[in-house]
Amino acid sequence: MTSGRSMDDGESDFDWSWSDEDPTWVPPDIDITKPSPARMYDYALGGKDNFESDFDWSWSDEDPTWVPPDIDITKPSPARMYDYALGGKDNFEVDRRAVEQVATVLPDFRRLAQINRTFLKNAVRIMSEAGVSQFIDVGTGIPTSPNVHEIARQVHPDAKIVYVDNDPIVMAHNRALRATVEGVITVQHDAREPDTIIGDPAVRRLVDFHQPIGLLFVAVLHFVRRDLAADVMTRFRQSIPSGSYVAISTACSDGMDPAVVSKVETIYQSAAAQIVFRTGAQIEQLFEGLEIIEPGLKDVTKWLVDEPTPEIHVTAGIGRKP
Numbered sequence: 001m002t003s004g005r006s007m008d009d010g011e012s013d014f015d016w017s018w019s020d021e022d023p024t025w026v027p028p029d030i031d032i033t034k035p036s037p038a039r040m041y042d043y044a045l046g047g048k049d050n051f052e053s054d055f056d057w058s059w060s061d062e063d064p065t066w067v068p069p070d071i072d073i074t075k076p077s078p079a080r081m082y083d084y085a086l087g088g089k090d091n092f093e094v095d096r097r098a099v100e101q102v103a104t105v106l107p108d109f110r111r112l113a114q115i116n117r118t119f120l121k122n123a124v125r126i127m128s129e130a131g132v133s134q135f136i137d138v139g140t141g142i143p144t145s146p147n148v149h150e151i152a153r154q155v156h157p158d159a160k161i162v163y164v165d166n167d168p169i170v171m172a173h174n175r176a177l178r179a180t181v182e183g184v185i186t187v188q189h190d191a192r193e194p195d196t197i198i199g200d201p202a203v204r205r206l207v208d209f210h211q212p213i214g215l216l217f218v219a220v221l222h223f224v225r226r227d228l229a230a231d232v233m234t235r236f237r238q239s240i241p242s243g244s245y246v247a248i249s250t251a252c253s254d255g256m257d258p259a260v261v262s263k264v265e266t267i268y269q270s271a272a273a274q275i276v277f278r279t280g281a282q283i284e285q286l287f288e289g290l291e292i293i294e295p296g297l298k299d300v301t302k303w304l305v306d307e308p309t310p311e312i313h314v315t316a317g318i319g320r321k322p
């Protein structure tokens with residue numbers, strides 16, 4: 001077989017469907033040990049002509065200088081920083097350095113990531129037990145077990161989940177989920193543009209907007225400008241029916257030394273997304289039109305945590321649309 005396709009190609013040269021009989025067979029001139037930009041693109045488009053190396057980059061530990069072409073490693077990425085804070089390996093030097101810098105003023109940054117995940121798990125469980133079986137997880141991050149679909153499906157085995165993020169590295173990892181799990185999709189959109197998410201045909205096919213929906217904004221709204229966030233949340237709230245829930249956790253400046261707030265915001269100035277702290281009152285505004293359920297708006301360290309630990313300045317809460 002020659003590479004490329006011409007009028008003289010026989011069908012076997014471009015139709016590999018016969019190889020479904022032997023899914024391990026790979027044409028001899030295809031190198032599947034390294035990602036190929038074409039196959040990565042195919043994968044990104046939801047195609048199936050790609051191999052594990054196109055979305056699983058763990059092999060790149062062997063060649064630490066190689067970086068996928070659409071990943072910018074000159075700037076820290078909040079998704080990769082968070083992955084590092086959670087002990088993951090899908091991050092680069094620039095991300096690790098940024099986390100270490102944040103840790104100089106917020107020594108609890110790593111604990112913050114862990115406790116924030118506890119809030120996410122509690123939120124999905126509470127909503128599921130209240131009858132919600134479809135979720136849109138905005139700013140989902142690099143997959144971390146248990147994922148939203150795993151938690152929701154303990155209550156509703158056929159729960160539908162939409163994962164949303166705007167970071168290409170998150171997309172690459174999450175699309176592996178979509179390929180294998182029925183009723184779970186990943187879409188690349190920006191949280192600041194609610195209509196692109198709500199109006200995405202793939203989202204509309206999976207989610208019934210006449211049935212209660214669980215919207216998750218866990219550790220993402222602090223990447224949305226203060227003056228924009230209220231409108232963003234209003235638009236999301238309008239799109240969901242009564243009986244839906246919205247979970248939010250976001251950085252809170254109450255009780256913090258303003259110099260520390262300013263230092264953290266400065267560190268994120270060079271990142272792919274900039275962090276903004278809000279006062280407790282500003283966070284409450286994000287829940288406008290919703291009934292805040294127990295235990296209310298609290299620092300995540302106190303949100304259904306058995307042994308509350310010192311506050312980490314991330315406020316969490318869940319609102320129900322009446």
Ligand SMILES: C[S@@+](CC[C@H](N)C(=O)[O-])C[C@H]1O[C@@H](n2cnc3c(N)ncnc32)[C@H](O)[C@@H]1O
Binds near residue numbers: 082166190191217218
């Ligand atoms: C700190 S992580 C939180 C991940 C997950 N929600 C959790 O709490 O475990 C923030 C995530 O939000 C994503 N993000 C930041 N700004 C975003 C935006 N404007 N639109 C969509 N995703 C965004 C980042 O790429 C990252 O994956």
